[in-house]
Amino acid sequence: GAVVSQHPSRVICKSGTSVKIECRSLDFQATTMFWYRQFPKQSLMLMATSNEGSKATYEQGVEKDKFLINHASLTLSTLTVTSAHPEDSSFYICSASEVGGGNTEAFFGQGTRLTVV
Amino acid sequence: DAKTTQPTSMDCAEGRAANLPCNHSTISGNEYVYWYRQIHSQGPQYIIHGLKNNETNEMASLIITEDRKSSTLILPHATLRDTAVYYCIVRATMNRDDKIIFGKGTRLHILP
Numbered sequence: 344g345a346v347v348s349q350h351p352s353r354v355i356c357k358s359g360t361s362v363k364i365e366c367r368s369l370d371f372q373a374t375t376m377f378w379y380r381q382f383p384k385q386s387l388m389l390m391a392t393s394n395e396g397s398k399a400t401y402e403q404g405v406e407k408d409k410f411l412i413n414h415a416s417l418t419l420s421t422l423t424v425t426s427a428h429p430e431d432s433s434f435y436i437c438s439a440s441e442v443g444g445g446n447t448e449a450f451f452g453q454g455t456r457l458t459v460v
Numbered sequence: 461d462a463k464t465t466q467p468t469s470m471d472c473a474e475g476r477a478a479n480l481p482c483n484h485s486t487i488s489g490n491e492y493v494y495w496y497r498q499i500h501s502q503g504p505q506y507i508i509h510g511l512k513n514n515e516t517n518e519m520a521s522l523i524i525t526e527d528r529k530s531s532t533l534i535l536p537h538a539t540l541r542d543t544a545v546y547y548c549i550v551r552a553t554m555n556r557d558d559k560i561i562f563g564k565g566t567r568l569h570i571l572p
Binding site for chain 1: 494496498501502503504505506509545547559560561562563564565
């Protein structure tokens with residue numbers, strides 16, 4: 344099946360700094376990618392929809408100035424957590440579906456565990 | 461909000477069939493039923509999807525009721541590696557931009 348890769352898989356950063364997480368579709372093109380956040384023992388919560396070449400669409404309650412999303416190509420979307428605080432510590436996951444491909448399922452990255460200290 | 465309801469948790473003995481139910485009583489005519497699972501600290505993994513006919517692949521079988529208001533995912537011979545949270549999702553696949561909204565899923569424990 345198609346592969347979605349996230350980098351880094353784990354990151355520890357200091358409060359007040361910014362962290363960038365990359366999401367790449369390795370063998371297919373995706374005009375749309377999705378970013379999720381997951382706290383321990385909870386389900387995935389959709390944060391935003393990343394659209395190639397245009398602004399991301401954020402879910403209610405998600406601060407767009409804090410979680411910057413850039414989708415500059417059909418294979419790469421980035422999520423930048425700005426001025427990180429300990430409460431931003433979470434598991435961040437991206438997903439993507441293939442453009443015009445025969446597959447209709449969405450593929451998920453392996454996730455990025457962010458710890459803010 | 462998620463359009464599905466699932467039991468919070470289930471146990472299944474290793475080697476037996478695991479049957480995971482899902483209710484989706486408000487499903488629309490163009491919406492498919494998808495199943496994903498998430499093993500601890502990993503991203504969700506696609507399992508199977510269907511519209512109205514039963515489906516089978518190398519991982520599982522999907523049984524959808526005739527009225528499409530519920531479905532059952534069947535893992536025919538559960539192993540310890542099948543311990544995970546299983547999510548049932550409804551989604552219209554004709555538009556790949558459709559958001560995937562996760563409910564709470566079912567935490568499946570495979571017992572040795």
